Amino acid sequence: MTKNFAVLFSILLFAVGCAEKPKSVGNGLPNVDGIFTIADTVLYSFNDTTYRVSFSAGFGTSNLTGRISATEELITLLNFIPNTRIDSLRGAVIDTAELRLIVNYRYFPQTPPIRFDIIEIQKSWAQSTFTKDSLPFLTFGTKVLGTFADSMNYLSTVKALLDTVEVRKWADSHNDTTAPDFFGFALQAQPGANTGVIGFSTLSNYSTYAPQLFIRFTRNGRKDSLTFASGEDTYVSKYTGPTTVNPLMVHGAFGVRSKIHFNTASLKNNPIINNATLQLTLDTVASSIYGYSPDTVIALIGMSGTTLDQSDSTIYTYGYRSSVDSNMFPVYTFNLTKITDRWVRYVNPNFGLTLRWGVEYSTAEKAVFFSSAAADTTVRPRLKIIYSKK
Amino acid sequence: MKKISVLLFLVSFAYAGKGSIYSRYGVGELNLFMSGKNAGMGNTGLALFGDSHINLLNPASSAFIPRTLLSATYQYRNYVSEDNSGSSLFGTGNISSAALAFPVYDRNKMVLTLGLLPYSSVAYEQQISSTVAGSSLVQSFDGRGGINSGQIGISYAAATDIYVGVTAHYLFGSIYRDQTITFLSGSNFGGSFHQSNSVSGIGFTFGGIYTGIDKALGYSDTKQMNLGVTIFTGSSLSFDEQLLRDFATNQDTLTQAKSITLPFGFAAGLSYTKDRTNYAADFHFQNWGSFSLPGVSTSFQNSFRIGAGVEFLPASDFINDEFLKRLSYRFGAYVHRTNLVLNGESINELFISSGLSFPMSMETRVHCSLEYGIRGTTSSSLIKDSVIRFTVAVSASELMFIQPPID
Numbered sequence: 041m042t043k044n045f046a047v048l049f050s051i052l053l054f055a056v057g058c059a060e061k062p063k064s065v066g067n068g069l070p071n072v073d074g075i076f077t078i079a080d081t082v083l084y085s086f087n088d089t090t091y092r093v094s095f096s097a098g099f100g101t102s103n104l105t106g107r108i109s110a111t112e113e114l115i116t117l118l119n120f121i122p123n124t125r126i127d128s129l130r131g132a133v134i135d136t137a138e139l140r141l142i143v144n145y146r147y148f149p150q151t152p153p154i155r156f157d158i159i160e161i162q163k164s165w166a167q168s169t170f171t172k173d174s175l176p177f178l179t180f181g182t183k184v185l186g187t188f189a190d191s192m193n194y195l196s197t198v199k200a201l202l203d204t205v206e207v208r209k210w211a212d213s214h215n216d217t218t219a220p221d222f223f224g225f226a227l228q229a230q231p232g233a234n235t236g237v238i239g240f241s242t243l244s245n246y247s248t249y250a251p252q253l254f255i256r257f258t259r260n261g262r263k264d265s266l267t268f269a270s271g272e273d274t275y276v277s278k279y280t281g282p283t284t285v286n287p288l289m290v291h292g293a294f295g296v297r298s299k300i301h302f303n304t305a306s307l308k309n310n311p312i313i314n315n316a317t318l319q320l321t322l323d324t325v326a327s328s329i330y331g332y333s334p335d336t337v338i339a340l341i342g343m344s345g346t347t348l349d350q351s352d353s354t355i356y357t358y359g360y361r362s363s364v365d366s367n368m369f370p371v372y373t374f375n376l377t378k379i380t381d382r383w384v385r386y387v388n389p390n391f392g393l394t395l396r397w398g399v400e401y402s403t404a405e406k407a408v409f410f411s412s413a414a415a416d417t418t419v420r421p422r423l424k425i426i427y428s429k430k
Numbered sequence: 431m432k433k434i435s436v437l438l439f440l441v442s443f444a445y446a447g448k449g450s451i452y453s454r455y456g457v458g459e460l461n462l463f464m465s466g467k468n469a470g471m472g473n474t475g476l477a478l479f480g481d482s483h484i485n486l487l488n489p490a491s492s493a494f495i496p497r498t499l500l501s502a503t504y505q506y507r508n509y510v511s512e513d514n515s516g517s518s519l520f521g522t523g524n525i526s527s528a529a530l531a532f533p534v535y536d537r538n539k540m541v542l543t544l545g546l547l548p549y550s551s552v553a554y555e556q557q558i559s560s561t562v563a564g565s566s567l568v569q570s571f572d573g574r575g576g577i578n579s580g581q582i583g584i585s586y587a588a589a590t591d592i593y594v595g596v597t598a599h600y601l602f603g604s605i606y607r608d609q610t611i612t613f614l615s616g617s618n619f620g621g622s623f624h625q626s627n628s629v630s631g632i633g634f635t636f637g638g639i640y641t642g643i644d645k646a647l648g649y650s651d652t653k654q655m656n657l658g659v660t661i662f663t664g665s666s667l668s669f670d671e672q673l674l675r676d677f678a679t680n681q682d683t684l685t686q687a688k689s690i691t692l693p694f695g696f697a698a699g700l701s702y703t704k705d706r707t708n709y710a711a712d713f714h715f716q717n718w719g720s721f722s723l724p725g726v727s728t729s730f731q732n733s734f735r736i737g738a739g740v741e742f743l744p745a746s747d748f749i750n751d752e753f754l755k756r757l758s759y760r761f762g763a764y765v766h767r768t769n770l771v772l773n774g775e776s777i778n779e780l781f782i783s784s785g786l787s788f789p790m791s792m793e794t795r796v797h798c799s800l801e802y803g804i805r806g807t808t809s810s811s812l813i814k815d816s817v818i819r820f821t822v823a824v825s826a827s828e829l830m831f832i833q834p835p836i837d
Contacts, residue, residue, distance in 0.1 A: 314618045377619050
C-alpha cells in the first residue's frame with residue numbers, strides 16, 4: 041500500500057514539472073489591467089548658469105603650471121620635506137642641485153622651449169588646506185632660483201638647476217630649528233609669456249614619477265648625492281577676468297562649472313523612464329580642448345534650488361563626446377535615465393544638473409556648450425526621454 | 431492525523447503551474463472540479479449521494495457516508511492555446527483538493543465534511559513583442575495564485591426522503607499579477623508592476639436532495655430518482671491590493687483596501703439509478719453579470735453550465751471477485767457559458783469526460799477521469815484552448831471517530 045502511494049506520488053511530482061513556457065499567443069486579448077504604452081519626448085533646458093568654485097588641488101595627479109592668457113595663469117607650489125634630518129648635508133658643500141619633474145599633461149603648449157621660473161615661496165602653506173584660489177595668501181621671492189627651458193614633451197623628465205645658496209637654506213631649515221624657515225619652490229611662467237599649461241606628476245604619485253630634488257655635495261673631501269621625493273605640492277590659479285561667465289561652460293583647473301535645468305513636470309502619472317539622454321552640443325570655436333583623454337564632462341544631480349554649487353557627489357553620470365550633430369558640431373551624450381527617474385518620482389527634487397569637466401582638478405580643458413539661449417534651437421541642451429506608462 | 435498532515439502538505443503544492451491565459455480575467459479560472467467521480471461524469475452529480483467518495487458539489491450528498499473518508503486529488507492539465515498567429519502548448523499539475531468526511535450522528539445522517547480546494551486559480555504567462563521608436567521590447571504578463579476555499583459542511587436528514595446540508599466556505603488567497611516591460615536593447619531600462627491582491631471572506635452553500643421523486647410523482651414503485659439543489663449565497667470578500675512598482679532607480683508601493691462580491695448562484699440536478707447504472711444531469715447558474723473587479727474594465731456575464739453523465743457501477747462489491755468486475759466506468763459532457771465576455775464574444779466551453787474507478791484495497795478506491803474540452807474561439811482575436819485534464823482521486827476509508835462496539 042505504502043509502495044503504491046510512493047509510486048503514485050512520484051508520478052505526480054514528475055507531471056508537475058512537465059510545463060512549457062507559453063509563447064506569444066493571445067496578443068489580441070484585451071489588456072484589461074492595462075498595458076504599458078511607450079512614448080518619447082524632448083525637453084530643452086530653460087535656464088543655464090555658469091559659475092566658479094574653489095577646490096583644493098592637492099593630492100591630485102598633476103601640478104599645473106603656465107599661462108593661458110593675460111587673465112589666466114596657474115602656479116605650482118612644491119615643498120620637499122625630508123623624512124628625517126639631513127645629516128649628510130651638515131658641513132657639506134652643495135655642488136649642484138637640480139629639480140626634476142615629469143610631464144604628464146599638456147594643454148596648448150607654446151613653441152619650445154617653454155620656460156618656467158622657479159622662485160621661493162615665502163609664506164607657510166599646506167597642501168591639504170590650500171585651494172586653487174589661495175594665491176592671495178602667498179608671497180613669493182623675486183629672485184629666480186632656476187629656470188626650466190624645455191619642449192615639455194609628454195612623459196619626459198625636465199630638469200632645472202637650482203641656486204645652491206637657496207638649497208642650502210632649504211637644507212638648513214630642516215636641520216636646524218633656529219635657521220630661517222624655507223617654505224618651498226613655486227613654478228610659474230615667465231612674465232608676459234603665454235606658455236600654455238603643463239602638468240607635472242605630483243608627489244602623490246609613485247616615487248619614480250614624483251618630483252625630485254637631486255643634490256650633489258662634497259663632504260670631507262668625498263663626493264656624494266641625495267635625492268628627495270617627499271613633501272607637499274599643489275597648484276593655485278590666478279584669474280583676473282570677469283567674475284561671471286555667460287556661456288554654458290566647464291573649465292578644468294579654474295573651477296568653472298555650470299548649472300542646467302530641465303522642466304520634467306510634464307512627465308506625470310509615474311511613468312517608467314526607460315531612457316533619458318542628455319545631449320550638449322559643443323561650441324568648438326569657444327572651446328579649448330587640446331585632446332586630453334578621457335574627454336568627458338560630469339553631470340551631477342543638483343541638491344539645492346538656492347545654492348548654485350550644491351550637488352550630490354554620489355549621483356552623477358559621465359557625458360562623452362559621442363557624435364556630431366547635423367551642423368557637424370560635436371555632441372556630448374549623457375545617460376541621464378536614473379537621474380530623470382529620480383526627478384519624476386520625486387526621489388530627488390529637480391534642482392537641475394551641475395556640470396563640470398571630467399578631470400577637473402588635474403587638467404585645464406575648457407568646454408563651451410551652446411546654451412538654452414542659442415538662436416539655433418537644435419543645438420540647445422536637450423533631454424531626450426523614452427518613457428512608458430500604464 | 432498523520433494522513434491529514436500529509437494531505438495538507440500536498441495541498442501546499444497547489445497552483446504551482448501555468449494555465450489558461452483566460453485566467454487573467456476576473457478572479458481567474460473557476461474551479462468546477464468537486465470530486466474525481468464527478469469529473470468523469472461531466473462534473474455532474476448534484477443529486478448523487480457519496481458513499482465511497484466525498485461529493486463536494488452538494489453538502490447534503492454526504493448523508494450516506496458510513497465511515498471516515500479521506501480524499502485527495504491530483505489533476506494534470508494540458509493546454510494547447512491557439513490564436514490566428516500560432517499556438518502554444520503548456521501543461522501543469524498539482525494537488526488540487528483534499529477532503530475529510532466522517533459521520534457524527536448516524537441516526538440523522540449527520541456527516542461532517544472538511545475540505546480544502548480551489549475556488550478559482552490564476553495561472554498565466556503572456557508575452558507581447560513590439561518595436562517602438564526603433565527599440566524592440568517585450569511586455570510580459572504573469573499571473574498566479576487564486577482563491578481557495580477552506581470549508582466545513584454538514585448533512586442532515588431533515589425528513590423522510592429529504593436530506594439537507596450546509597457548507598461554510600472560508601474563501602481566502604492571493605492573486606499575483608506581474609507586468610514587466612523589457613527592452614531588448616541594452617541601454618534602455620525596463621520596469622515592472624507587481625500587483626498582489628489578498629482576498630478573504632465567508633460564503634455559504636445550502637443544499638438539499640430529495641429522494642424518490644419518481645415514486646412521489648407516481649412514475650415508479652421504487653425510489654430511483656433524486657432531485658438535488660444547491661444555493662451559493664455569494665460572498666463579500668475583502669480585496670487588499672498592493673502594487674509594487676519597480677522603476678529604474680527605485681521602487682514604490684501603493685496599498686488600497688477594496689472589496690469584491692462573489693455573486694450568488696444556484697444549481698439543480700437530477701439523478702436516476704437503475705440496473706447498477708447512475709444517470710445524472712445538472713444545471714448551474716451564477717450571477718456573474720453583477721460582478722466587477724476594482725479598477726478593471728472587463729465585462730462579465732452570467733454563467734450557465736449544463737452537464738450530463740452516466741456511471742456504470744461495479745458488477746460486484748465483493749472484494750474477492752475478479753478485478754474487472756469491481757470497476758466502475760463513467761462518461762459525461764457539459765457545456766458552459768463562462769463568465770467572460772471578451773472582444774464582444776462570450777467565452778464558452780464544451781467538455782467531454784470519461785472516468786474509471788477501481789479498488790486499491792478493501793477500503794481504498796482510486797477514481798481516475800480524463801476530460802477533453804475546448805474553451806473560447808480563435809475568432810475576434812481571441813484564443814482557443816484545447817484542454818486535457820487528467821484527474822486521479824484517492825479515497826481512503828477508516829473507522830475513525832466511531833466508537834467500537836463493546837464486547
